[in-house]
Amino acid sequence: MSTIPVMIPWLGEEEALAAAEAVRSGWVAQGPRVAEFERAFAEHLGVPHAVAVSSCTTALHLALIGAGVGPGDEVVVPSFSFVATANAVTYVGAVPVFADVDVTTGNLTAATVEPLLTERTRAVIAVDQGGVPVDLDGLRALVEPRGATVVEDAACAAGSVHRGRPVGGTAALAAYSFHPRKLLTTGEGGMVTCQDGALAARLRRLREHGMSVSAADRHAAKDGAGRLETYDEIGFNYRMTDIQAAIGLVQLRKLPAMVARRRELAERYRELLAGTGGRLVADPAHGSTNYQSCWLLLPDTAPDRGAVLADLADAGVSARRGIMAAHLEAPYQGTARVPLPATELLTGRSLILPLYHALTERQQDRVVGAVRAALG
């Protein structure tokens, strides 16, 4: 009996051929395929600008610089998120201020953020946790009149929908991840999107050492002398490669099918787990999730989460602990300014069920049987 993993990326021959084509072209660093992937991703979201980078972590770093966040500033973030959300704030010398989340969606709300706003609040990072769209409009209405920016951490949420539009489509700045644990993957990779042309131009320079003219543009230019680059601020090497972008272009075309299959399987989990007392994550009122993380909150009557995970492992089911809480990890321990009861409940009592494109109904039945047995 083989173990059922929690996630398998949906990659195939088409991605392999696209990567091989990039290699054979001789241009493997950031070049025409990255530019094409950026155009296609921007079009998918309905945003004017998309800037490809090396990961969502680097996308968040650039987004915070773009939002003008720096030393002495505070940025409100959910503790209930992958640690990169808080770390990006630390990278720019600002302080992450942890807000609690709504216990149903796992996301920040205006009500959880409001008590933490101070004169130093420069930004809020709104995470679409596990793919569930955050109520961006409510947060913007609270935060923007105070001169602060809402940056959307849409790492998990390519393919999710917020009020009829792809998640991130209306955000001033949004960051995406293409790590294999998310839906659309390029191995490693990320994207930062924005609405403003001057901001997009600055993000493009920042990802490439602060260069005024990109290496790809210099190479393409005929008038070599007139295109001499300058370095006007300190940038980074956060570039994506053309090999990754070639894979990303194929993956983007498959995204609707990925989301449709995941939603079908998640609904099947919901039916099969009815009556266990567990609560499976669901669509919020204002949109739909891609089920990047199909998490189950254990019922009060269930044993300790560690025991449930151990039982599942014995049954050949590789589930995972739920989403982490940054304020419980060493770098951020003791820094929370308010109690975070929903965060601590969700991080301690939820687990992530196997969900991937190729998961069969038979395998899913096996997972459900193991969960029911583990819950006792």
Ligand SMILES: *Cc1c(COP(=O)(O)O)cnc(C)c1O
């Ligand atoms: C995965 C994830 C990240 C980090 O993405 P990388 O591409 O691995 O850097 C950031 N934020 C959230 C919410 C994530 O789930």
